[in-house]
Amino acid sequence: MRYTATPFKGWTHGKHVKRDTAYPLPADSDLEHAAFAPLALGDTTIATVVHRLQRAAKSNLPILLHGETGTGKELFARAIHAASARCNGPFVALNCASIPEGLIESELFGHRAGAFTGASTRGARGLIQQANGGTLFLDEIGDMPLAMQSRLLRVLAEKEVTPVGADTPIKTDFRIISATHRDLQERAARHAFREDLLFRLHGLAVTLPPLRTRTDIGELARRLLAAEQTVIGRRLTLEPCANRLIARLRWPGNVRQLRQVLTTAAWLSDAPGIRAIDIETALESGITDMMAGPANAGHDAPRHTVGNAAPEDARSLLLLSLRRNRWNVSSTAREFNTARTTIYRRMARFGIVQPNLLDS
Known part of the structure; x- marks a missing residue:
């Protein structure tokens, strides 16, 4: 019987260290397809990434995944493990940014009994030993202390750990x-990251695209929402106006943020389908305040186009911008690359009233 790592169940947040158990795959399952199918939903950039990783998964090449926070780097790492010859072995993950510098050494390399104050009296196997025969995933490797980088480099070079x-x-x-x-190249140039370690990690390097550039965001949103149906206890769908609004936002938190917002919208909505107003409510509910960024926040951030949007989308976009800018009409006008008088006319047309005028 063939085994692979724990199946993907969406975008979860767990402890900084994870060690998965195994589960059986159907005998006639194509291992590569089963591993990467949840990730390839139609975007051409993602398809290219998946194609390269599928080929590399069969090797023992070290792989470096680069991408903004929330783009799914751990999910891709799990897929690589699941499609590899090591799929029967453990998948062990460590977030280098979430563990104190004083503890990362013993977590990663293990320790003998009584090696330091507070050490276990029986000693402990480090994550490197726990990953023996499987895959070690080091997330946020760029935040690893320099001293630990030196020790990790030796482990990779000598294939042994002390x-x-x-x-x-x-x-x-x-x-x-x-x-x-x-x-990491910029950090290596500043001597904040060891260049020789970067060479060791850089067997194959791929960059995961941010959500705002992906063409499959609609399908991804539907998949994420479908995964919540069992928990919420009812069938969940996205109304066209919600789909259009989702496609227009920048999602600085990427897929992780999208899932969070969809989950919140599903719980708060009492309508048969998730509407644009439900997405707005989820964005401002306090679950996340990472709303669509200003139009000039990045080279790939398109200007908002309220004038050409459907009425329900235009109102949502305008309202989000006004709230984000704390009802500063001048800032909102700059964001939409238009005049203040145009913003005032649109506010009147959509029935949007500034909070300080509600009692007037």
């Missing part, structure tokens, strides 16, 4: 996948 307080190295056999949202 626990804290031990004298004898232990042989290891694991595949390393790392991920970061930082520019």
